[in-house]
Amino acid sequence: MTADLYAESGEFIDVFSRDAWQAFRPPVVAALHRAVPDQGPFLDIGAGTGLGTLLVAETLPSAEIVAVEPSPILRAVLLSRLAGSESLRPRVTVIAAGIQDWQSPARLGGVLAMNMLGHLDPEQRRRLWAELRARLAPSAPLIVNLQPPAEVTTVPPTTFASITVGGRTYQGGGEARPAGDGTVTWTMRYRTLTPDGSVERDLVVAYPWHVVSPAELLDELAGAGFTATVGELDVVVATPRG
Numbered sequence: 001m002t003a004d005l006y007a008e009s010g011e012f013i014d015v016f017s018r019d020a021w022q023a024f025r026p027p028v029v030a031a032l033h034r035a036v037p038d039q040g041p042f043l044d045i046g047a048g049t050g051l052g053t054l055l056v057a058e059t060l061p062s063a064e065i066v067a068v069e070p071s072p073i074l075r076a077v078l079l080s081r082l083a084g085s086e087s088l089r090p091r092v093t094v095i096a097a098g099i100q101d102w103q104s105p106a107r108l109g110g111v112l113a114m115n116m117l118g119h120l121d122p123e124q125r126r127r128l129w130a131e132l133r134a135r136l137a138p139s140a141p142l143i144v145n146l147q148p149p150a151e152v153t154t155v156p157p158t159t160f161a162s163i164t165v166g167g168r169t170y171q172g173g174g175e176a177r178p179a180g181d182g183t184v185t186w187t188m189r190y191r192t193l194t195p196d197g198s199v200e201r202d203l204v205v206a207y208p209w210h211v212v213s214p215a216e217l218l219d220e221l222a223g224a225g226f227t228a229t230v231g232e233l234d235v236v237v238a239t240p241r242g
């Protein structure tokens with residue numbers, strides 16, 4: 001098992017992902033309607049705190065869901081969500097592993113892998129596409145998204161999100177720098193501000209991110225036997241070809 005990249009920042013991931021998931025709803029829901037839950041469980045890879053898992057459960061009320069999540073802190077939020085819901089508890093299974101360390105069921109009714117692709121290196125991606133191609137039911141979707149940067153380049157410091165909870169405002173931002181071998185290093189900054197604007201906490205964390213361009217991803221998926229298109233908000237929907 002590799003180190004938990006979210007050990008320090010995990011506290012903030014759910015609050016900063018909410019607005020993004022509101023935006024992702026339309027393209028992801030449209031793709032989820034192509035799932036075939038009667039053919040096998042729906043797999044959420046890198047489920048995080050479960051914002052995507054909830055959307056799968058809401059859109060596909062008959063689906064059995066398997067959420068694979070290696071980070072203990074994010075998994076704690078996910079498990080808490082599931083345990084607190086009478087309807088989700090019986091039908092969502094949480095797997096404590098990275099996707100490369102887990103054998104998925106023989107047949108899958110659909111797959112979601114959102115905001116996580118850069119955590120996989122090219123070889124891990126290649127193996128994953130091959131495995132999913134062999135297991136996805138005919139016409140079932142693999143839903144994955146591209147995230148910036150699309151090439152190994154510098155991304156200047158940007159504030160991504162800001163949310164006020166009670167008497168504190170949480171600000172999340174980050175910058176990326178080329179790090180060699182097809183990766184950038186994202187340096188993320190999470191600040192907690194008091195009502196007068198002073199900084200109470202300032203957390204800086206860095207992690208590597210494997211860069212993949214839209215053309216590279218479409219090539220990889222085509223090579224693995226998928227037909228794939230890049231849609232709204234860089235959400236890619238791939239289905240087994242032929």
Ligand SMILES: C[S@@+](CC[C@H](N)C(=O)[O-])C[C@H]1O[C@@H](n2cnc3c(N)ncnc32)[C@H](O)[C@@H]1O
Pocket residue numbers: 006017045046047048049050051052068069070071074097098099100113114115116119120
């Ligand atoms: C930015 S979070 C996105 C979480 C969730 N999919 C969402 O969109 O809200 C990236 C997730 O990928 C997970 N992750 C990292 N490496 C992984 C791997 N090898 N296999 C599966 N998940 C992984 C992280 O633990 C984290 O939950």
